[in-house]
Amino acid sequence: MEFSRFSTFCASLVLMAGLARGQAAGVDTAPADSWPMYRGTASLTGVSKSKLNKSLKPLWTFKAKEGIHSTAAIADGRVFVGCDDGNLYALDFKTGKKQWTFATDDIVESSPLVHNGRVYFGSSDGFVYALTTKDGKLVWKFETEDRVLGAPNLFKPSGEGTKPALIVGSYDFRLYSLDLDTGKSNWHYETANYINGSPAVSSGRTAFGGCDAVLHVIQLGEGKKEKQIDAGAYIVGSAAVVDDMAYIGHYENEFLCIDINAGKIAWKYKDRAFAYISSPAVTANRVVVGCRDKRLHCLDRKSGKRLWAFRTRGNVDSSPVVADGKVVVGSDDGNLYIVSLADGKKLWSYEIGEPIIAAPALANGVVIIGAEDGRVYAFGPPK
Numbered sequence: 001m002e003f004s005r006f007s008t009f010c011a012s013l014v015l016m017a018g019l020a021r022g023q024a025a026g027v028d029t030a031p032a033d034s035w036p037m038y039r040g041t042a043s044l045t046g047v048s049k050s051k052l053n054k055s056l057k058p059l060w061t062f063k064a065k066e067g068i069h070s071t072a073a074i075a076d077g078r079v080f081v082g083c084d085d086g087n088l089y090a091l092d093f094k095t096g097k098k099q100w101t102f103a104t105d106d107i108v109e110s111s112p113l114v115h116n117g118r119v120y121f122g123s124s125d126g127f128v129y130a131l132t133t134k135d136g137k138l139v140w141k142f143e144t145e146d147r148v149l150g151a152p153n154l155f156k157p158s159g160e161g162t163k164p165a166l167i168v169g170s171y172d173f174r175l176y177s178l179d180l181d182t183g184k185s186n187w188h189y190e191t192a193n194y195i196n197g198s199p200a201v202s203s204g205r206t207a208f209g210g211c212d213a214v215l216h217v218i219q220l221g222e223g224k225k226e227k228q229i230d231a232g233a234y235i236v237g238s239a240a241v242v243d244d245m246a247y248i249g250h251y252e253n254e255f256l257c258i259d260i261n262a263g264k265i266a267w268k269y270k271d272r273a274f275a276y277i278s279s280p281a282v283t284a285n286r287v288v289v290g291c292r293d294k295r296l297h298c299l300d301r302k303s304g305k306r307l308w309a310f311r312t313r314g315n316v317d318s319s320p321v322v323a324d325g326k327v328v329v330g331s332d333d334g335n336l337y338i339v340s341l342a343d344g345k346k347l348w349s350y351e352i353g354e355p356i357i358a359a360p361a362l363a364n365g366v367v368i369i370g371a372e373d374g375r376v377y378a379f380g381p382p383k
Contacts (some may be wrong), residue, residue: 010133027242027284028202034245035074035368036152038111039279039319042201044240045135046281046288048323048362054338054347056367060096064089066107067354067369069232070121071151072361074135077218079361079368081376088121088129089376090136093363095351096378100136104129110199111151111359112196113166115180120166121150126195128168128176130183140183146171150238151198165205167220169195175216184275185269187223191216197238197279200246207246207260209235215246216274217260225265231256237279237319240287240372246300247287249276255289255297267304279319279359281327286341288327290316290355296329296337298344308344312337317361328367330356335370336379352377 003356020100021048030040032050039046050161070082078099079091090099107123113120114133122128124147129138152168171194177186189311193211199218200207205226208216211234217227233252240247245266249255255276271293278290287299296310309333314332321328326347327339332355338348354373361368 025127027247027282034366036115036361037073038198039069040236042153042155043242044198044200044238045242046240046279046319046321047283048321050362051365052321052323052326052328052362053365054350056379056383057382059366059378059380060376062091062096062098064374066374067372068374069109069357070370071359072113072368072370073114074361074363074368074378078133079217079376080112080114080119081370082110082112082121088112091376099286102131102136109149113152113154115154118308119229120152122152122168124149128152128178130174142183143179144170144172144174144176150196153199153200153201155220167199169199171210175199176216189223196236197225200239200241202241203244207239207241210238210249215239215258229258229263240280240282242282247280249278249289269299269304277317281320281322283322288320288322290318290320290329296320296339309341310344312375314355317357321360321362323362328360330360330369332359350379353380
């Protein structure tokens with residue numbers, strides 16, 4: 001995900017298979033054949049309907065000029081991914097061959113969003129961009145007053161005749177709603193500090209955090225504040241929202257379930273004194289999240305009780321994806337892992353050799369992920 005530098009910035013400012021696969025009502029799941037945005041869906045659940053083999057093989061790699069922290073989007077037969085070299089790349093999904101490149105003036109950690117033939121993303125140059133997916137031509141760009149590291153999201157206001165709009169946060173402390181066609185601002189909402197992750201969309205509102213240590217709940221129609229819930233510490237990742245419950249970790253070593261309607265924390269999980277930078281995947285009965293204690297944690301969604309923990313040899317800042325009863329995630333130890341959602345047992349791993357900060361993207365059984373070595377990797381089922 002687009003969070004590798006967030007903690008530095010903030011700190012400087014002071015068992016049922018069907019349920020396990022997350023297919024039950026209430027959990028928003030990405031389609032099997034695409035991964036059009038960060039975490040797959042507007043509610044940022046990190047769950048896919050795609051099949052996922054227990055063992056994968058390398059299909060192709062693409063080498064960029066610098067490290068990759070952006071999580072890929074998969075749509076329209078292409079892979080779209082940002083890079084620290086300032087470019088957004090469009091690659092052929094089957095071969096990894098470069099289709100086109102669009103250059104910005106700074107690093108692109110923001111994960112792209114693809115919708116109706118356009119790709120939307122932010123850059124550390126302070127702009128939000130809209131390009132055509134076919135050839136990467138600029139449609140519009142919107143200037144904020146600071147870097148844009150978090151991924152944009154999409155929502156449709158209630159009411160007849162309304163059309164979808166983009167929402168995206170910036171380090172200028174503002175959340176913006178932008179017109180998809182023109183890039184003009186519909187409204188903006190101001191917070192007290194940097195906005196780090198992507199805003200989750202559910203039930204006509206958005207929930208997001210940042211370096212002000214608050215979960216903001218905003219009505220999307222006009223950008224009006226509904227609630228501000230004290231999380232207790234800097235929020236680096238993105239919340240997943242299911243059934244009006246927001247699941248999110250923070251920099252002071254706790255993972256929270258926040259009841260949005262009640263405006264209070266429903267449960268807390270704290271194991272050891274390590275920060276949560278990873279954004280969670282949420283199924284019908286489980287929550288899976290990485291931690292800087294070098295482990296992937298699986299919690300009971302209702303109670304917050306730990307069900308299992310999978311140990312790696314590096315921080316797990318990568319945000320996990322759940323599909324087909326399995327979890328795929330990267331680690332700072334340079335490995336990509338697949339573990340069983342049921343019991344946390346390792347099913348497969350592949351050593352890339354450089355830290356993996358980005359989250360996986362998954363479509364048609366193929367995992368796409370970028371790494372610090374500047375490569376985008378595609379893994380698929382053995383023939």
